[in-house]
Amino acid sequence: MQVAAPYPLNRPEKALASFRRFFHWLTKPHVVLSLIMLALMIVFVIVPLYSLIKTTITYSQHDLTRVPTAEVGGLTLYHWVRMLTGVIGQIYTYTPLIHSMTIAVGATLLAFLIGGSLAWLVIRTDMPGRRIINQLAVLPYIMPSWTIAQAWLVLFKNRLSGGTPGLFEYLVGHAPPNWLSYGVVPIIICCALHYYTFFYLFTSAALMSIDSNLEEAGELMGASRSRILRKITFPLVIPAILSGIIMTFSKVMGTFGSPNILGIQTRYYVVATMIRGSLAAQEKGDSFVLAIVLILFAVTTIYMNQKLVGTRRSYETIGGRGFVAQLSRLGKLKRAIFTAVIVFQILVIAIPVGLLLYDTFMLIDGNYSLSNLTLQHWIGPRNTVYNHGEPGVLRNPMIFATAWNSIKLALFTAACTALLGIILGYAIVKGRGTRLSKLVEQLAFIPYIIPGIAFGAVYIAMFARSMSPIPPLYGTFALLVIVSVAKHIPFSSRSGVSAMMQVGHELEEAGMVAGAGVWQRFRYIIFPLTTSGFMSGFLLTFITTMRELSLIILLVTPSTQLLASQTMQYTENGDGQEANAVIIILITIVVIGNFIIGRFSKGGSLQKGLGM
Amino acid sequence: MSTTITIKNLTKRFGEVVALDHVSLTIEPGTFLTLLGPSGCGKTTLLRCVAGLEDPDGGEIFIGDQLVFSYDRGITVPPGKRDVGLVFQNYALWPHMKVDKNITFGLEIQKLGKAEMQKRVEDALVEVKMQGYEDRYPREMSGGQQQRIALARMLACRPKVFLMDEPLSNLDARLRMDMRSELKRLHHISSATTIYVTHDQVEALTMSTNIAVMKEGILQQLNSPDIIYHYPANLFVADFIGNPKVNLLEGVVVNRDSVDVGPFKIPIQNKYAPDNVVVSIRPEDIAISSEPVSGAVEFNAYSVLPSGADSTIIARCSELELTIKVMGISKIQMDDRIWLTFDPKTINLYDKSSGSLLSNSN
Numbered sequence: 001m002q003v004a005a006p007y008p009l010n011r012p013e014k015a016l017a018s019f020r021r022f023f024h025w026l027t028k029p030h031v032v033l034s035l036i037m038l039a040l041m042i043v044f045v046i047v048p049l050y051s052l053i054k055t056t057i058t059y060s061q062h063d064l065t066r067v068p069t070a071e072v073g074g075l076t077l078y079h080w081v082r083m084l085t086g087v088i089g090q091i092y093t094y095t096p097l098i099h100s101m102t103i104a105v106g107a108t109l110l111a112f113l114i115g116g117s118l119a120w121l122v123i124r125t126d127m128p129g130r131r132i133i134n135q136l137a138v139l140p141y142i143m144p145s146w147t148i149a150q151a152w153l154v155l156f157k158n159r160l161s162g163g164t165p166g167l168f169e170y171l172v173g174h175a176p177p178n179w180l181s182y183g184v185v186p187i188i189i190c191c192a193l194h195y196y197t198f199f200y201l202f203t204s205a206a207l208m209s210i211d212s213n214l215e216e217a218g219e220l221m222g223a224s225r226s227r228i229l230r231k232i233t234f235p236l237v238i239p240a241i242l243s244g245i246i247m248t249f250s251k252v253m254g255t256f257g258s259p260n261i262l263g264i265q266t267r268y269y270v271v272a273t274m275i276r277g278s279l280a281a282q283e284k285g286d287s288f289v290l291a292i293v294l295i296l297f298a299v300t301t302i303y304m305n306q307k308l309v310g311t312r313r314s315y316e317t318i319g320g321r322g323f324v325a326q327l328s329r330l331g332k333l334k335r336a337i338f339t340a341v342i343v344f345q346i347l348v349i350a351i352p353v354g355l356l357l358y359d360t361f362m363l364i365d366g367n368y369s370l371s372n373l374t375l376q377h378w379i380g381p382r383n384t385v386y387n388h389g390e391p392g393v394l395r396n397p398m399i400f401a402t403a404w405n406s407i408k409l410a411l412f413t414a415a416c417t418a419l420l421g422i423i424l425g426y427a428i429v430k431g432r433g434t435r436l437s438k439l440v441e442q443l444a445f446i447p448y449i450i451p452g453i454a455f456g457a458v459y460i461a462m463f464a465r466s467m468s469p470i471p472p473l474y475g476t477f478a479l480l481v482i483v484s485v486a487k488h489i490p491f492s493s494r495s496g497v498s499a500m501m502q503v504g505h506e507l508e509e510a511g512m513v514a515g516a517g518v519w520q521r522f523r524y525i526i527f528p529l530t531t532s533g534f535m536s537g538f539l540l541t542f543i544t545t546m547r548e549l550s551l552i553i554l555l556v557t558p559s560t561q562l563l564a565s566q567t568m569q570y571t572e573n574g575d576g577q578e579a580n581a582v583i584i585i586l587i588t589i590v591v592i593g594n595f596i597i598g599r600f601s602k603g604g605s606l607q608k609g610l611g612m
Numbered sequence: 613m614s615t616t617i618t619i620k621n622l623t624k625r626f627g628e629v630v631a632l633d634h635v636s637l638t639i640e641p642g643t644f645l646t647l648l649g650p651s652g653c654g655k656t657t658l659l660r661c662v663a664g665l666e667d668p669d670g671g672e673i674f675i676g677d678q679l680v681f682s683y684d685r686g687i688t689v690p691p692g693k694r695d696v697g698l699v700f701q702n703y704a705l706w707p708h709m710k711v712d713k714n715i716t717f718g719l720e721i722q723k724l725g726k727a728e729m730q731k732r733v734e735d736a737l738v739e740v741k742m743q744g745y746e747d748r749y750p751r752e753m754s755g756g757q758q759q760r761i762a763l764a765r766m767l768a769c770r771p772k773v774f775l776m777d778e779p780l781s782n783l784d785a786r787l788r789m790d791m792r793s794e795l796k797r798l799h800h801i802s803s804a805t806t807i808y809v810t811h812d813q814v815e816a817l818t819m820s821t822n823i824a825v826m827k828e829g830i831l832q833q834l835n836s837p838d839i840i841y842h843y844p845a846n847l848f849v850a851d852f853i854g855n856p857k858v859n860l861l862e863g864v865v866v867n868r869d870s871v872d873v874g875p876f877k878i879p880i881q882n883k884y885a886p887d888n889v890v891v892s893i894r895p896e897d898i899a900i901s902s903e904p905v906s907g908a909v910e911f912n913a914y915s916v917l918p919s920g921a922d923s924t925i926i927a928r929c930s931e932l933e934l935t936i937k938v939m940g941i942s943k944i945q946m947d948d949r950i951w952l953t954f955d956p957k958t959i960n961l962y963d964k965s966s967g968s969l970l971s972n973s974n
Contacts, residue, residue, distance in 0.1 A: 009684060020686025024667070433627070506704035509665050514718030514769065515692025524717070528708045 029518045030430035033423050034440050041443045043470075044486045048462035049450075055461045056080060056288045063285065079285035083293075092274060092286065093293060100270040100294070103187050103259065104252040110192035111248050112241065114344075115199025121341065123207040124233075126327045128338050134204075136345045141197035142590050143353075144547035144564060146257030147583055149190040151352035153261060153576070154359045156181045160265045164366025167355070183268040190258045193348050195251055199244035206240030207233070225328065245305060246449075250298045254451020256550040261571060272453040272550060279460070279554060291457040299449050353587065356580040365576055377577040393581045399566070403585060405477070406563040410545040410593070413484040417492045418537035420485065422530050425496025430505070441493065448490035452550030459483045460554055475557040483555060484545050492537050499533025500526075539597045546590045563589075614641030615676040615772045615805045617662065622671035624657050624829075631657040632668065633829040639822070642803040644796075646816040649826035650852070655809045656777055658826070662807060663698050663775050664691035675773060692721070694773075697766035701778040703758045705750040711737075711761050712746040718769045736764035739798065756787045763798075774799075774806040780815065792819055813853050817841060825849045842894075843960060847967040850892045850960065856924050856935045859898075861891045862964065871961070875930045876909045881956040888964040895937035897958035900925065901951045902944060908951035913944050927952065 009017070025031060056079045059070040067078060083093050118137055122130045140148075157166035158175035160182065169175045179185055210233065218228045256272040263269060269277075271294045278287035330337055359365070363374040374380070380392040393399045424444060431437030447455060459482075463473040473479035503526065511521045527534075549564040556565045563586045570579035617639040624632040631654045639645050647655035660666040662673060664680065667688060673681040675696065680689040691698075705714050712733055719729045737743050740760040750758055759779060766774065779795075780788045796819050799806055810816055816823050817837045825832040825840065825848075833845035844850035850858050863873035868883040871891050878891055901908060911927035911934065918924075923942035927934050927950060936952065944950060961970040 013685070017682075017684055017686035020688075021683070024686070024688045504702070504704070506700045506702060507706055509663075509691075510698070510700060510704040510706070510765075511717070512665065512691040513663060513696065513698045514765075515721040516717070517692075520721065525706060529706075 029521075030427050031436065034427040034431055034436050037420075037424055037427055037440055038436075038443065041440075041446075041489065044482060045443065045446055045489075048458040049446075052288050052291060052458045052461040056285050056292060058285075060284055062282045079289050083286050083289040092278070093271075093290060096269045096271045096274045096290075097293060097297065099184070099259075099263075099268060100253055100272070101297070102184055103191060103270065104249050106184070106188035107191035107195060107252045108245055108248045110188060111196040112199050112244060114192065115196035115244065116203050116241065118196070118341065119200050119203035119207055121337065123204050124328055125330050127330055127334060127341070129342070133341055133345065136349065137200050138197050139345075139349050140194050142543050142547070142594060143194070143349075143587055144257065144549065144567070144583060145191070145194045145255060146261055146549065146567075147356070147587070148193050148348070148352045149186070149258040149261040150567075150571070150576075150580055150583060151355040152186050152190055154355045154580070156186065164364075166366075167358075167368065170366075170368045178266055182262050182265040186262045187258050187268070187270075190262065191252050191255060195248045198247045198251075199241070202240040202244045202247075203237055206237040210236050242305060246302050249301060249305075250449055250451055253294060253298050253301075254453045254455070254550050256453050256553050257568065260568065272451070275453050275457055276554060279457070284461075288457055288461060291454040294454045295450050298451050302449055353584070356583055360577045360581040360584065362577060377581055390575075390578070393578055393585065398561075399582065399585070402561045402563055402566050402582075403589065405560060406546060406586070407589065407593075409477070409480050409484065409562060410542045412481045413488065413545045414538045414541040416481065416485045417488040417541040418534045420489065421492030421496030421537040422499065422527070422534055423496070424489070424493040425498075425500035425530070425533070426526065428493065428497050429500040441497075444489050444493040446490075447487050452487065452548070453554065455487050456483065456551050456554035474555070475560065477560050479555060480552055480560055480562070483551060484541075484548065487548075487551055488541050488544070491540060495533055495537045495540070496530075499530045499536075502533075503529045535597065535600070539594065542593055542597060543590055546593065547586060614803055616641050616674070617676075617773065617805060617807070618672075618674040619658075619662070620672040620674075622658065622661060622668050622673065624654070624661060624666060624668045630829045632661070634671070635826075635829070635831050636671075637824060637831060637834050639805055639807065641805055642821075644799050644806045644808065644819060644821045646820040646823045647807065647809045647826060648813060648816040648823050648852075649811065649832075651811060652828075653826040654829040655811075655826050657829075659698075659775055659777055659807055659809050662694075662773075663696055664689060664694050695771050696773040696775055697769055697771035698775040699759075699762050699766050699777065699779045701781060703750070703755075703762040703782075705758055705762055705765070707750050709749075710746065711742075711748050711750075711753075714750070714761060715765050715768045718765070722769070732768045732770075736768035739767055740764045740794075756783055756791070759783060759791065763795075767798075767802075772804065774802075774804050776806065776808045778809055778811070781810070781812070788815075795819065814855065817853070825852060827852075843969065844892070845969050847890060847892075847962050850962070854894060856895050856937060859891075859893045859895065859934045861893070861932065861934075862888070863891055864888055865961075873932065875932055878954050878959065879956045880959055880961060884961065884970065889970065890962040890964050890967075892960045892962065893934075893954060894958065895924070895935045897955055898934065898936045899953040899955070900936055900938055900942075900944070901953070902948060903951065905951050905953060908953045911950050911952050913946055913948040913950050916942060916944055916946050918942060925950075 057075055057077065059067065059072055059074050059076055059078065061072055063070055063078065064072070070076065070078070082088055118133070121127050122134050122137070127133075153166070155167050156176050157164075158169060158178065158181045159165065160178065165175065166181070214236070215228050215232055218232045223231070254272055256276065259268070259270040260273050260276075263273060271290055275287050275290045275294070278290065360377050361373050361375070362368070363372050363376055376383070376392060378392045379394050381395065382389060382391040390396055390398070424440065428437050428441050428444075431440075450458070459479065460474065463470070463479055465472055473482070507525055507529065508521055511525050516524070547564055549568065552562060553565055553568065556562055561569075563582055567579045567582045567586070570576070570582060619635060619637050622632050622635045623630070635654070635658060647658055649655050657666060661668050661681070662675070668681060668683060670683045671681075672679065672683070675694055678689065678694075679685070679687055680694050681687060706717070709717065715733050715736060716729050719732055724732070733746065734743070737745065740763050742757065742760050742764060745753065745757070745761070750761070753761065759782075762779070776795075780791050783791060792815065808819065817840075820837055822834060823837055823840045824834040827848050833840060833849050835845075840849065841853055844853060847860065851860065861871075861873045861878070863871040863878070865880075865884045865886050866872045866877065868885070870877040870879045871889060873891065878893075904910070909929060911929045913925055914928040914933070915926040916923065917926070918941045920941070922937055922939050925936045925938065925942060925944060927936060934952065962968060963970055
């Protein structure tokens with residue numbers, strides 16, 4: 001028989017009951033995981049941001065040389081005043097900021113034009129060879145972002161850098177003008193040719209999901225093709241385009257590679273190169289002021305972008321269900337357009353890689369005669385004349401150590417990120433509608449809007465010193481893993497959420513009713529069903545980490561050197577051939593890794609990794 | 613072996629929305645109780661609270677002797693320890709497991725022996741007539757077959773209580789009929805206490821021993837299908853149950869023995885004080901004649917809708933419209949003059965302001 005509940009309960013009983021209710025809430029898996037994620041994000045995102053800000057408003061030891069009256073650790077607006085006013089403000093902050101904005105806007109626009117039209121051609125027209133074009137279109141993404149910049153230098157450099165002629169000068173006979181060789185124009189082009197893949201991926205996914213009935217309805221009312229494109233198709237893919245804009249803009253704002261390669265010669269400095277310069281000059285406070293300015297600008301731009309388009313959540317693309325779409329006929333232009341697209345893709349992929357490869361075979365840079373061809377830079381022995389006495393890259397144990405570092409970092413980061421993605425996805429989807437879930441989702445978005453180089457700066461600010469219980473991590477491999485994982489949190493949470501959405505809460509609930517505990521539910525139901533999401537996250541992270549430069553350039557030390565930073569070091573030392581050889585090695589590893597992971601992942605793909 | 617389920621003052625809020633508002637009910641052992649109501653009435657929430665998948669914001673739930681939930685005492689027994697089985701609306705079969713794995717998953721957790729598990733799988737598959745499907749993946753079966761496997765998965769665990777959340781709503785009409793009789797048979801044999809959620813009143817009436825009608829989180833009436841159909845406790849229940857819909861006419865009691873609905877008067881069985889009331893008459897309780905009959909009211913046949921076994925006639929008398937159901941194909945043509953007779957015994961009276969049943973003639 002039932003136990004009649006003796007009421008009223010006394011006070012200790014009531015207290016016990018409310019403790020039990022709280023404990024029950026606290027021990028729900030999604031609450032526990034949310035809280036753990038929250039703690040991780042606070043330690044690895046919020047606290048570093050705080051310490052970045054704090055560094056800018058305190059005196060450091062280094063400042064004593066200029067401000068003798070200062071007290072180390074004392075609060076001050078010194079750095080802010082210095083960096084935002086007068087000639088220094090102009091040189092260090094405003095001009096680079098305008099440069100950064102210029103290349104970000106320019107590259108985003110160009111990337112949009114290229115990626116958007118390519119997506120439309122592939123998804124919505126009867127152009128031949130669309131499958132192959134689709135596969136080639138994502139290739140630039142797996143190459144390091146500054147590959148094209150390096151190739152540009154090989155092709156278009158004039159005597160301003162290194163004093164050797166580029167291929168263009170050798171072939172044409174006179175040197176290209178500075179504006180074509182260096183600075184804003186090539187930087188914009190190089191960035192756009194790398195980042196158009198975002199627009200391509202987002203827009204093609206959105207175009208694929210548009211019901212062609214919507215367009216046909218317009219057609220029946222007598223609208224012209226261009227009108228339909230402008231008034232129906234375009235507005236429907238606006239969220240996708242916006243995702244591309246935000247992603248590209250924030251990436252280019254914080255990009256370090258291309259501006260460092262193509263901007264230095266004509267003193268075309270951007271904020272990213274300025275941050276590194278100040279840091280190299282021990283001006284931490286100044287450097288971090290620039291990092292904050294960069295972050296604020298990126299955040300403001302993204303915010304305005306979202307306001308302009310209304311209340312839509314702008315990094316949300318329309319889900320990927322394919323409709324049978326009616327394809328636009330290109331008519332007589334079909335062949336011509338196809339040829340143009342293929343030529344473009346060769347230009348973007350094969351020519352840069354070919355140029356870099358050719359460059360590595362030249363014994364002396366800038367001498368294009370056949371007698372100058374050599375394998376010295378690949379397999380040559382140690383020689384005091386070339387490459388500052390280092391042997392060819394394939395005989396250089398330092399390069400192998402560096403490559404191993406890169407691979408280790410990419411694998412570690414990919415594994416952590418993918419796992420974190422599933423956990424974040426679970427915590428967010430399971431708690432949908434609760435404040436906790438919303439908080440986790442919003443915090444997870446923060447690293448997305450912090451440009452790469454600034455994110456690196458954040459980590460220097462935090463982990464250069466010991467912050468108990470965390471030991472000083474600067475110079476360790478662990479720091480590189482942490483920064484890479486933290487920067488990837490937005491992607492992992494996004495792809496984790498979309499993977500978890502497909503699992504359906506009933507599948508876990510059926511397990512609960514059957515009596516399965518938390519661990520059993522994860523092991524037998526949730527993990528097996530999210531394998532493809534996990535692998536997609538793994539693949540995406542592996543590729544991006546392999547060739548990430550802006551994020552880690554401030555954090556690597558000789559013992560934790562990575563392939564990406566190694567190329568930059570070679571370039572800065574004037575060893576262009578070695579730099580290019582390392583880029584070739586890097587691309588080779590990414591391609592092989594991509595192939596192997598693709599082999600083992602069941603249905604994992606780059607698109608899914610981006611949360612589409 | 614059957615189990616009583618007692619629910620006391622159960623309350624559940626989702627933000628501002630009150631999904632369950634102090635719901636109290638007792639489900640006797642062996643009952644097939646249907647929770648019936650329009651979407652958003654809280655029926656699924658109630659079921660999920662019993663299963664332990666939602667945490668209510670107040671009240672208590674007993675399953676048998678076990679207090680599985682008490683807000684005031686802070687007790688929440690996890691779903692797996694409540695000895696209940698649940699069939700989901702979309703089956704929720706694990707897509708990466710074959711049929712036998714789907715069924716043995718819960719048995720492994722109960723730590724049953726290999727032989728026993730094998731026997732349970734076989735028995736369960738026989739019960740749902742799905743022998744030989746052990747090696748199929750869920751996606752390799754039709755919706756109806758998946759539903760049977762979901763049922764088998766529940767049966768194999770031998771829970772004390774069966775919970776079913778609109779299990780037939782994703783099946784086509786034909787299959788639904790078959791499954792109804794199977795489910796009813798299953799309950800007949802096992803006589804396990806069952807809670808069944810549906811928005812389909814026909815399903816509720818055909819299968820249940822008891823029906824609980826809900827609206828906006830409040831329990832409207834809990835009774836046998838017979839009582840629910842013939843003596844709905846209020847206008848909402850009257851309107852919700854029955855197809856075609858019940859006729860509801862507003863009127864005033866005159867002379868304590870009839871209700872003036874405007875163009876005519878309807879005789880009533882019991883004596884009432886003059887008041888504003890609503891009269892409810894089931895469409896099949898109205899006698900129809902194509903010639904004048906004494907005491908009958910003349911109507912115009914506005915529309916005639918034969919559907920084989922029966923016909924529905926929409927009749928009008930000035931502004932009033934009534935729905936009448938007769939057996940077979942009706943001879944009446946549209947715009948014919950017809951005479952309707954009302955049987956006082958079949959008429960229910962509701963208070964106009966509160967909407968609750970006045971007469972209770974049984």
